[in-house]
Amino acid sequence: MEPVFASRGGKKEVEEGLQLAPKFDENGLIPAITVDYHSGEVLMVAYMNEHALKETIRLGEAVYWSRSRQEVWHKGATSGLTQKVRELRIDCDQDAVVLRVEVGGAGGCCHVGYRSCFYRAVPVGARAGGALEMVETEKVFDPDKVYGKKG
Numbered sequence: 001m002e003p004v005f006a007s008r009g010g011k012k013e014v015e016e017g018l019q020l021a022p023k024f025d026e027n028g029l030i031p032a033i034t035v036d037y038h039s040g041e042v043l044m045v046a047y048m049n050e051h052a053l054k055e056t057i058r059l060g061e062a063v064y065w066s067r068s069r070q071e072v073w074h075k076g077a078t079s080g081l082t083q084k085v086r087e088l089r090i091d092c093d094q095d096a097v098v099l100r101v102e103v104g105g106a107g108g109c110c111h112v113g114y115r116s117c118f119y120r121a122v123p124v125g126a127r128a129g130g131a132l133e134m135v136e137t138e139k140v141f142d143p144d145k146v147y148g149k150k151g
Contacts, residue, residue, distance in 0.1 A: 001058075002054055002058060003020070003053075003054050003057045003058060005020055005021055005022055005050070005054075006019035006020060006021040007021060008021045008023060008094075009021070014093060014094055015092050015093060020090065020094070021094055022050075022053060022090065022094050022095070022097075023093065023094050023095040024049065024050060024095075025095075028049050028050065029047040029048065029049055029065060029067075030047065030048050030049075030053065030095060030096060030097060031045060031046075031047055031095075031096045031097070032045070032046050032047060032048050032062075032064060032096075032097050032098075032099060033045050033096070033097070033098045033099070034046065034062065034083065034098075034099045034101055034109065035098060035099070035100055035101070036100075036101065036102075036103070037086040037087070037100045037101055037102050038102070041115075041116060042116065042118055043101070043103070043109040043110075043115070043116045043117065043118075044109045044110065044116065044117040044118075045117070046064040046065075047064060047065050047067060048063070048064055048065055048097070049065040049072070051065075051072060052064055052065045052072050052073075053097070055072070055074070056085060056088065056099070057088065059074075060084065060085050061074065061075070061076070061082055061083060061084055061085060062074075062075040062076075062082075062083035062085060062099055062101060063075065075109075076104060076105065078147070079105060079146045079147060080104060080105035080106075080146070081103060081104060081105040081106065081107075081108055081109065081141075081146070082103070082104035082105065083099065083101035083102070083103055083104070083109070084101060084102045084103075084104065085099050085100070085101055086100050086101060086102060087099075087100040088100075103115075105141070106140045106141035106146075107140050108139070108140040108141045111143060111147065112139070112143060113139030113140065113141050113142060113143045113146075114136045114139055114140065115136060115140050116136065118135070119134065119135055119136035120132040120133065120134055120135060121133040121134075121135050
């Protein structure tokens, strides 16, 4: 059964009601923050259009909208690095979602081969202005083997 989104009502209804009425931006997208179900580690940030959000709810696996390819992208459909959605939350004004997922395959999310897309830190404060710092130093999979050699 395909999920049905409610019409966006008044502020109180959107912010405190129990009807899912997502607010997509002018491009028809909503930000999706993906975190590890067990650790809470941020794995990636992507976008969903209406179809992707409905498919995520229906399948129980993460489906996104690829802005670069301009197509729906079922995470892990080709790589095996699926994201089983254990919890899907929407923020107070229903214009962003958080997916708490368990990652299949090698346990990575980033197409570069790291567990998280956030594998580098930006120095702040006294360290500001320096080079990016590697937070993850080991790749969890070889992207050439998973996706095929490119270029």
